Every structure is written in structure tokens, then in C-alpha cells.
Amino acid sequence: MTTEEVKKETPKKKKESGKQVVIPLLQHIGITCKPLVKVKDEVLIGQKIGENSDGLCAPVHSSIAGHVVAIEERLHPLCGKISSIVIESDETNRAIEYNPHNNPSKEDIINAVQEAGIVDLTGYPLYDMLTTYNRIDTVLINLTFPGDVNSNCAPENIPKIIEGMKLLMKGSGALDGAFIIHKYNQSLSSVIKSKLHDENIEIFTVKDNYSPTMANLLAYEITGIPVPNTQTPLDAGVILSSASGALAVTRAVNEGIPHIEANVTVSGAVRNPGTRRVNIGTSFKEVIQSSGGYSGEPGKIIMNGSLNGTAQPNDEVPVIKSTTEIIVQSTDEVLCESPGPCIHCARCVDVCPVNILPGRIASFSDMGMYDECFKMHVSSCIECGQCFYVCPSNRHLVQLIKFAKVELVKLLTIPDEEATPIPGCQTCENPCLLGEPFISGGIA
Amino acid sequence: MKLTVSHPAHIREGVTINKIMWSKIAILLVLSLISAVVFGPKALAVVLISVLAAVLTEAGIQKLTKQELTIKDGDAVLIGLIMALLLPPTVDLWIPVVGAFFAVALVKHAFGGLGSTLFNPAIAAWVFMNMSWGALTGSESIPYLSGYTDLFIEFGSGRLAEVSSMVLIIGGLYLIYKKYIDWRIPTLYLISTIVMALLIGEELSYVITGMLFLGIFILAPDPTTSPITKKGRFIYGILCGILTVVYGYLTYDYVVAVLFTVFFANAVAPFIEKNTFPKPVNEVSA
Incomplete structure (x- = not known):
């Protein structure tokens, strides 16, 4: 190559x-x-x-x-x-000569995945999952994240996803595989069932939507092994990938094409919402223009989901490997109410997937009592955004919880030059506020 | 092009404090209208004066302390309304004025306003009025469930809230359906009351009153004064049921029993909450 x-x-x-x-x-x-x-x-x-x-x-x-x-x-x-x-x-389509594998061995798969630079939706390099020291029993493919499903689960992609699952199972040595589908998504599950001819691969239905940052919870739901925030699903013997990851693996192994394209769904205040195949590195502006451009004045551009996606500072940012969804909100859709007092209605407690008390932690964080936040298990929070979504009082729960985490890192860090740096982005020394999938959630 | 950058989430479910408060108020207004049919226009006067006093007290306090006016969120209206519904129609009209002032000024704002109250202001004010002027605020009759029609309209009721259980049941189920109140406290309260009554051999027709349903759907699940933990709300519901039947069995008055139950349960709610903190699913092992 x-x-x-x-x-x-x-x-x-x-x-x-x-x-x-x-x-x-x-x-x-x-x-x-x-x-x-x-x-x-x-x-x-x-x-x-x-x-x-x-x-x-x-x-x-x-x-x-x-x-x-x-x-x-x-x-x-x-x-x-x-x-x-x-x-x-230069307006040409000159490509390098790809090196496809017809009947790949385990090493071929791992090499191809590593060379292709495949990155899962969580931002984790997929080859590292395959070469882990843990014994891998099961490969799970999460088909419950709406952005991923909308972009990558078109019927013509399903055979490729199943093929990717088989390659991942072979590459990791896992004996079982399972697709995880939301229980209301019957059409997807029937399509997969009709294409699936393998006894070792099953279909699981779950009640909730699991975003990529909720990988540990999903692994716990399927395997019954609790995975704390300091570990990854690998510690439970599970490789957890997504439709986007499986598609990229199939392309990398069977066609030899590296991870240079992504399926991106554009939705919200654009003229022609829909799914498009775009090159990595294309600016959001171009993707939105190919979707017919903005309808009305855009107020917010969000990558990867309204619940826990990242708002973008402008539309010049490039599409990266883990992009699946671009949501454009018009100016009147942007939330700008000021927060009121907490009335302790406990709606946040009811929706919290990790079973903590978000409202209480946020109140302590608001008052600067970070040690109390620590006692209330603030570090267990996976920042899924559901507490903010249901809060009747417009309180900025996720922001306050994130702030408490950052302050706790400052409090707990030993002032020592040899302290281990935070993995991931190394452009600044501060804990990262923008890149939550890269630093928090199930991965950090 | 100006873009907003903020933390997630970027959308909201749309349930707001205003919606929760005003739907409760709407249910209780229907109840007040029925009470006006049963008791005559005096009942409406009690409701109006009580609400007016509560709203004016809140406005006065917020003007004096230079806070933002929060009449619109409906909390003061709700306090006045609930307090009026706990009174008999024969009450002197100065009593709800004093009660509303006590509820809003001393029980709500002295403790920090909306969301910070220890006791439900309306209940605490009722306890205060009952202690101070027991003869003036006592009811002349205690309702007895003699047939199914009494669930729809109860002519033997002594207080405004008891006139129609059905309005409260339908309204309460609507509140639960819209997720404006939590289902745990109402369900557990109802079940534990009935089980407890059957256990000590009390006739259910004494236990089931309009006031019980007001307690089940409006007073006990009041968000601020009930525990926030899931387990805590289970315990709180069961405790409410037990207290109601025990108090009612000893005093032969299941109407007052509900009110004192909620008052006592409010008092122990922080204790219940503190002992039922949940364990995170993915607890980080130290």
C-alpha cells in the first residue's frame, strides 16, 4: 500500500x-x-x-x-x-491500490483494522479492543443509538454489518455475537433476522436507547457484570461496537479501504434532511449545503444527538470518524430559559440510568460543596443528559455535575510533575470540557 | 451567523413547574365549584379570600425583600386553594386570611421559598389554625361512604375538599399519566391504607373519604416535602397509610387523620431520604 x-x-x-x-x-x-x-x-x-x-x-x-x-x-x-x-x-479520484483479504485469518483482520485506523463511535480505536489482554467472549453491536441507526442501518448495509460482526468475532476470538435493538424498532430487527444465518449470533431487545457513552451500562445490562467508570466493557469480556464500526471493519477487511468515509444524517432546520455519505474532513458547512442549506437562521449546530451531543462553535468544523449525526436547531429552538429553584420533584432521580441523585449533586455543586458531591457519587455520572431533559425547573444539572467533576480533579490531583496526564487531547493541561466522549462516560 | 455553544442536552421534555402547578390548580378549582354547589356561595368566598390572601402575602414579601415576583408559577395560588379546601364552609372569613399569611410568610418564605419548605405550607397552616381556633375550624359532619354515588358527590361532607372523590381520582390519574406527580407515593399510600384498615378490622366506608384522595393525589406527593429517593418514596407512601389508619382508628376521624398524617410524614421525610440514598449501578470502587 x-x-x-x-x-x-x-x-x-x-x-x-x-x-x-x-x-x-x-x-x-x-x-x-x-x-x-x-x-x-x-x-x-x-x-x-x-x-x-x-x-x-x-x-x-x-x-x-x-x-x-x-x-x-x-x-x-x-x-x-x-x-x-x-x-x-485536485478533482481526481486517484486512489492507492487497496489490499483486500478474501479469506482473512485472525492476524489479517487485526492488521487490517489497525492499518485502516477504524475508530468506534466512542472514539476508541477498534484494533485495541481486538488485541486486548482480556478474554473476549462476546461481540455486541449496539443498534439503539438513534443517530447511528439512522445513518448506518439502511437495508443495503445490513449484510455488511452482519459481515462486520463475523469479522470482529473472528478477530477477537469471541464465540458469541449479539445485535442489541430497541424493542420498538421491530422493522430493523426483522430485517436483521431475515439476513442472519448464523447460530452464534443473536438479537437482544432492550428497553432504552443506549448512546455510545453508556457502553458500560449496556455491557452490564447484557452480561450482568457491573463495569465501573474506570473500566471499559472489555473488562467484562465484551467488545461493544456500533453499526458504524462494523461497516468500517467490513470495508477495511473485504475491500481494503481505510476509515475515510462516514454516513452522516443531517436533521433539523435544513431544507433536505437525510443521510449522506461524506468524506472524513469535509466541513459541516459543506454537508449542510449538500442537504439543501439552512432553512431559516441556524441557532445551534450539534454533533451526535440532541441529548448528549456537542454544540459546535461554527460550521467550519470537519466531520471526523465518530460523526454520525448533524442536528441544526433554528434560533427559536435554542434553549435559553433561566434556571429556577429545585423543587425536589425527583424526576431526575427517576430517569437516571446509573441510579444517583443528579438534582442533589447539582445543588451541592452550585454551592461549591464538591466534597459532598464526591460522597454522593458524582464520579459515577455518565453525563447522558437525561436529567437535564426532564427537569421542570430548567436547572443546568449536567453542567453543574461536570463542573463538580472538574473541581474534584483539581482538588484531588497531587501537585506533582509526575502525575499522570489525562489521556486523550494533549493540547492543553486542563481537564477537557468540550470533548466529553473522549474523556468521560464509559471510557475515561 | 451566530451559533450558541452550550453543554448537552440540547432539548427538553417540556414539563415545567408552571404546568405542574396550574394543572393541580385546575383540578382543585373544579372541586371548589362542586363544593359551591353543595355548600352554597359561602364556599367560593372562602376559596377566593384564601387565594387572594396567599397571593398578596407572596407579592408583598417579594416586593419587600426585592426578589423577583413569582406569582405566575402558581405556588401561592395552590397554597391558598389547598388551605381553603381544608376548611369547613362555616368558617369565619378572617381565619383563611390569617392562615394564608402564616402559610406563605412563615412556612414558605421564611424557610427559603419555593422548593425549600420543610412542611407543606397549606397543611402546616391548617395545623396552626386547628391548634389556635379548633372550635371555629372544626367541621360539623364527618362523611360516611354509604353508596357509590357518594364517590361522585358527597352531601354529608364537612370540609370543602370532601365533596367529590371522583374529581380527585380522575385528576390524580391525569397527573400521574402526564408524569406531573410520581406514581409511587399515591399507589403505596392507597394500598397500605386499605391493607391496614382490613388488618385492624375497620370499615372501609369510614376510611375512604374525599380528604383521603386529596391526601393521596395532592398532599402526600407534593414534590418538595416528599423524599427524592425511589426507595424513600415507597417507605413514605407506606408510612402515610399506616399513620392515617392508626390516627383515624384512635380518634374516629379519618378526615383529620389524613392531614395530621401528611404533617407527620413531612417531618420524617428528610430522615427517610437520608437513609435510602441509592447505590450507583457503576460505583467506582475506591
């Missing part, structure tokens, strides 16, 4: 075509990639442009053919500014 293998074509350059992609060098949990290309280098589709062998890292690949314009810090949808490779298209 080197560039020399590719036959040279005459590039048809057009000066005015300024189609650019911005590929962040950090699209996963782990360390930032080092760029493998320099400014003005020519790159092809699928060419590896960033890698770091020093630690947990998923390599990044160019999603278009063209030349590198700049390597600089650009806005990232989750982590503020991250050094990124900016590539300008």
Missing part, C-alpha cells in the same frame, strides 16, 4: 475549485498522530497521512486526492483546536 504502486495520472487541475478537507490528527482516544506528509506533498485517496507508533493511536488517511495545503491547528468538533492536515482536492 505505498504510493509508488499507483500509476500516475495527469491531474486535471482547476484553480477555482477550492474543495478542501481538514483531517484532524486526533480523532480517537489516545495520542495525537504525527504527520507523515509535508506541505505541498501530493496525496491520494486512502493514503496514510498520520500515524504514531508510541502508544494508543489510530492512523488517519486522506479522504481525497490532491495536495497538502497546510498542517496547522484547526477547529475540532470535540476538542477545541487540534493540529490538522488541510488537503486541497
Whole structure:
């Protein structure tokens, strides 16, 4: 898979075509990639442009053919500014020669997944799950996250998802596999049932929607093994992936194509909402324009779900590997009520999936009593956003809880140069507020 | 283009304090109208004066202490309304004025306003009035359930709230359906009352009164004064049922029993809550 293998074509350059992609060098949990290309280098589709062998890292690949314009810090949808490779298209579709596997062995699968730089929706590099020291019994594919299901579970993708599941089972040595589907999503479950011809793969129905940050809870629900926030589902012997991850695995192993595309559903205040296949690195603006543009004045752009997605500072941010959903809210949909007093109605307690008292913790956090928050198990919170969703008094529960966590980290950190840095984004020393899937939830 | 950046979540369910309060008020207003049919226009006068006094007290306190006026959230109206419904129609009209002032000024605002009260203001004010002017606030008759029609309209009732159990039952089920109140306290309260009454061999026709349903659907599940933990609400509901039957069995008055029950249960609610803190599903082992 080197560039020399590719036959040279005459590039048809057009000066005015300024189609650019911005590929962040950090699209996963782990360390930032080092760029493998320099400014003005020519790159092809699928060419590896960033890698770091020093630690947990998923390599990044160019999603278009063209030349590198700049390597600089650009806005990232989750982590503020991250050094990124900016590539300008030359309007050709020259790609590297892909290296598909027809009858892959376990090592082939792991190598292909690692080389393709596949990142799951949680932001976790998928190859690291396959090469874990834990004994893996089961591969689960979570089909309950609405954004993922809307984007990736079109009927023509179902055979590929099942194929991805089989590859993941082979790659990890797991004997069982299961699709997890919401109990009201009967159509999806019947489609999968009709395509599924394997005794080892089952279909589980669950009552709730599980977003990627709720991976530990889902593993607990299926296996019965409690997974604390300091661990991952791997510790319960479970690989938990998503439809997007399974699709990428199938493409990487069977076709040899690295993770350079994502299915993105655009919804909300746009003219033609729907699902589109976009290259990694395309700006949100372009994706929204291909969906017919904004209808009305946009007030908020959210990536990956209204409940626990991340609001974007502007629409120049690029699509990254874990993007499945772009939601545009018009200005009058944006919430801007001021919070009232807590009336202790306990609606937040009733919806909390981890069984803590969000309203009480938020009140303590509001008063600056972070030690009390710690006693009330603030660290168990997975920031799913459901307490904020049901609060009748408009209290900013999630924000207050996150604030308490940050203050606790400051209080509990030993002032020592040798203290272990927070994994993930390394652009600043502060605990990350923007990139919650990268730092909190089931992963941190 | 200006974009808002905020923490998640970015949408809301749409249940607000105003909706919760005003739907309760709507149910109780229907009840007041029926009581006006049964008792005559004097009942409406009691309700109006009580509500007016509560609202004016709240407005006065918030003006004096330079707080934002919160009449619109309906809490003061609800306090005045509940308090009026606990009184007999024969009451002197100055009593609800004093009661409303006591409820809003001393029980609600002295403790920190909406959401910070230890006791339900209306109940605490009723206890105060009952202690101070027992003869003036006592009822002349105690209802007895002699047939199914008494569930719809009760002519033998002594207090405004007892006139129609059906309005309270339908309204309460609506509140539960809309998730404006929690289902645990009403269900457990009802079950434990009936079980307890059967256990000590009391006739259910004395136990089941309009006031019991007011207690079950409006007074006991009052969000501020009931425990917030799930287990705590179970215990609270059971405790309410036991207290009601015990008090009623000893004093032969199941109407007053409900009111004192909620008062006592409010007092122990923080204790129940403190001892039923839940264990997180994914507790981080230290």
C-alpha cells in the first residue's frame, strides 16, 4: 500500500475549485498522530497521512486526492483546536491500490483494522479492543443509538454489518455475537433476522436507547457484570461496537479501504434532511449545503444527538470518524430559559440510568460543596443528559455535575510533575470540557 | 451567523413547574365549584379570600425583600386553594386570611421559598389554625361512604375538599399519566391504607373519604416535602397509610387523620431520604 504502486495520472487541475478537507490528527482516544506528509506533498485517496507508533493511536488517511495545503491547528468538533492536515482536492479520484483479504485469518483482520485506523463511535480505536489482554467472549453491536441507526442501518448495509460482526468475532476470538435493538424498532430487527444465518449470533431487545457513552451500562445490562467508570466493557469480556464500526471493519477487511468515509444524517432546520455519505474532513458547512442549506437562521449546530451531543462553535468544523449525526436547531429552538429553584420533584432521580441523585449533586455543586458531591457519587455520572431533559425547573444539572467533576480533579490531583496526564487531547493541561466522549462516560 | 455553544442536552421534555402547578390548580378549582354547589356561595368566598390572601402575602414579601415576583408559577395560588379546601364552609372569613399569611410568610418564605419548605405550607397552616381556633375550624359532619354515588358527590361532607372523590381520582390519574406527580407515593399510600384498615378490622366506608384522595393525589406527593429517593418514596407512601389508619382508628376521624398524617410524614421525610440514598449501578470502587 505505498504510493509508488499507483500509476500516475495527469491531474486535471482547476484553480477555482477550492474543495478542501481538514483531517484532524486526533480523532480517537489516545495520542495525537504525527504527520507523515509535508506541505505541498501530493496525496491520494486512502493514503496514510498520520500515524504514531508510541502508544494508543489510530492512523488517519486522506479522504481525497490532491495536495497538502497546510498542517496547522484547526477547529475540532470535540476538542477545541487540534493540529490538522488541510488537503486541497485536485478533482481526481486517484486512489492507492487497496489490499483486500478474501479469506482473512485472525492476524489479517487485526492488521487490517489497525492499518485502516477504524475508530468506534466512542472514539476508541477498534484494533485495541481486538488485541486486548482480556478474554473476549462476546461481540455486541449496539443498534439503539438513534443517530447511528439512522445513518448506518439502511437495508443495503445490513449484510455488511452482519459481515462486520463475523469479522470482529473472528478477530477477537469471541464465540458469541449479539445485535442489541430497541424493542420498538421491530422493522430493523426483522430485517436483521431475515439476513442472519448464523447460530452464534443473536438479537437482544432492550428497553432504552443506549448512546455510545453508556457502553458500560449496556455491557452490564447484557452480561450482568457491573463495569465501573474506570473500566471499559472489555473488562467484562465484551467488545461493544456500533453499526458504524462494523461497516468500517467490513470495508477495511473485504475491500481494503481505510476509515475515510462516514454516513452522516443531517436533521433539523435544513431544507433536505437525510443521510449522506461524506468524506472524513469535509466541513459541516459543506454537508449542510449538500442537504439543501439552512432553512431559516441556524441557532445551534450539534454533533451526535440532541441529548448528549456537542454544540459546535461554527460550521467550519470537519466531520471526523465518530460523526454520525448533524442536528441544526433554528434560533427559536435554542434553549435559553433561566434556571429556577429545585423543587425536589425527583424526576431526575427517576430517569437516571446509573441510579444517583443528579438534582442533589447539582445543588451541592452550585454551592461549591464538591466534597459532598464526591460522597454522593458524582464520579459515577455518565453525563447522558437525561436529567437535564426532564427537569421542570430548567436547572443546568449536567453542567453543574461536570463542573463538580472538574473541581474534584483539581482538588484531588497531587501537585506533582509526575502525575499522570489525562489521556486523550494533549493540547492543553486542563481537564477537557468540550470533548466529553473522549474523556468521560464509559471510557475515561 | 451566530451559533450558541452550550453543554448537552440540547432539548427538553417540556414539563415545567408552571404546568405542574396550574394543572393541580385546575383540578382543585373544579372541586371548589362542586363544593359551591353543595355548600352554597359561602364556599367560593372562602376559596377566593384564601387565594387572594396567599397571593398578596407572596407579592408583598417579594416586593419587600426585592426578589423577583413569582406569582405566575402558581405556588401561592395552590397554597391558598389547598388551605381553603381544608376548611369547613362555616368558617369565619378572617381565619383563611390569617392562615394564608402564616402559610406563605412563615412556612414558605421564611424557610427559603419555593422548593425549600420543610412542611407543606397549606397543611402546616391548617395545623396552626386547628391548634389556635379548633372550635371555629372544626367541621360539623364527618362523611360516611354509604353508596357509590357518594364517590361522585358527597352531601354529608364537612370540609370543602370532601365533596367529590371522583374529581380527585380522575385528576390524580391525569397527573400521574402526564408524569406531573410520581406514581409511587399515591399507589403505596392507597394500598397500605386499605391493607391496614382490613388488618385492624375497620370499615372501609369510614376510611375512604374525599380528604383521603386529596391526601393521596395532592398532599402526600407534593414534590418538595416528599423524599427524592425511589426507595424513600415507597417507605413514605407506606408510612402515610399506616399513620392515617392508626390516627383515624384512635380518634374516629379519618378526615383529620389524613392531614395530621401528611404533617407527620413531612417531618420524617428528610430522615427517610437520608437513609435510602441509592447505590450507583457503576460505583467506582475506591
